[in-house]
Amino acid sequence: MKSSRLTGSSMVVALVVFTAATRAQQTTTQEPRPTFRSSVDLVSVAAVVRDHKGRFVRDLKRSDFTILEGGQPRPIVEFHAEQDAPIRVALLFDVSGSMGVGSKLDEARQAARQVLSVLRVNAAPRARDEAAVYSFDTRLQALQGFTADPGAIEDALSRVEPYGETSLYDAIAQTARGVALSGSADRFVQRRAVIVVTDGVDTSSKMAPADVASIASRIDVPVYVMAVVSPLDDPGRAATPGMPGADRPSDLRELAERTGGELFVMSAPAHQSVAARQIIDELRHQYMLAFDALPAGAPRPLEVRMRDRRLTVRARTGYAAGPAGSIVSSERPDRSQGSSGGMQ
DSSP: OOOOOOOHHHHHHHHHHHHHHHHHHHTTOOSOOOBOOOOTTEEEEEEEEEOTTSOBOOSOOGGGEEEEETTEEEOOOEEEOOTTOOEEEEEEEEOSGGGGSTTHHHHHHHHHHHHHHTSOTTSOGGGOOEEEEEEESSSEEEEEEEEOOHHHHHHHHHTOOOOSOOOHHHHHHHHHHHHHHTTTTTOBOOEEEEEEEEOOOOOSOSSOHHHHHHHHHHTTOOEEEEEEOOTTTOGGGTTSTTOBOTTSOHHHHHHHHHTTOOEEEESSHHHHHHHHHHHHHHHHTOEEEEEEOOSSOSOEEEEEEESSTTSEEEEESEEOOOSTTOOOOOEEEOGGGOOOOOOO
16 A cells, blocks of 8 residues: 655545545435524534533523623533534545554454444434544555444454554644534434544654644544553553543643543553543533524633532633634533532
8 A cells, every 4th residue: 555645735635535425415314304494604612511420411401501701601502412422533544554563453443342332323324423434654544434334344444454653643734624513414313433543653744732632622622542552562551440540641631631531541351442432422421502603703712600519510711703613612521510420
């Protein structure tokens, strides 16, 4: 396989193909789904709410939330809390040469299978989750578009092979754009994310991690990183399955956190299962809110508050008005309302 370094033109071409394919897939679904009102100035906000013990809080209403933009309340014009809202995840595999060392690639495939095992691919069409498979070294390659067919996804996983250098951050930026745009045609309520499976060794990216995080956050796509390491490389994590990688390379950690996702270090099979469930559980428990943006301009501060001050909400903290799929800034816990605790 001949590979070349990602360039601006190649990224644009790949993005156009990616967006067209994902939008075409949506037209085959006939059953009505909850939708956001179509508007280039509609800002969507994904919020996760927990109680003082860190447990997800269900059954909240629109009136339980307040959105502040620059300290001023903004009317919530759309609100969705459907537990059966579908999830769409893009599995992005690092296929650099370093992933061919030892059993890293096999472990990466198994991590992806753990994610697939907790998706609802056999649910009714309205609630059916979907996954896509992409690989990257110095370029991004689509191995399987979004589908709920486990056989098609497994076939794509079998074609993931290590090769070349790693343009990790370039690939994440490109995939994040495509995933965010994949639901913008009809604006139906859908939880989306990029899940990167990598060893974290980036050797050829032109783009800094902070730049990628900025791009991904502006198009409202959380990036979760599942870092495959050996117990020898990461001995402190071997007995701590599913723990976020607080001591791993700062670039990946910053990338995940600034996009609203998280970095998980996996040095044992048990870690894969815990990390996969934590990722999907968080996506499953999001409340989807929306408000009308002000005219396009500089990024604006954004805050989500709960009427019940005993609850903790995590949501993005800013947005930049623009075309659908290009709104929103980074996300962090609202510490003023208590500790978020762990996921249950």
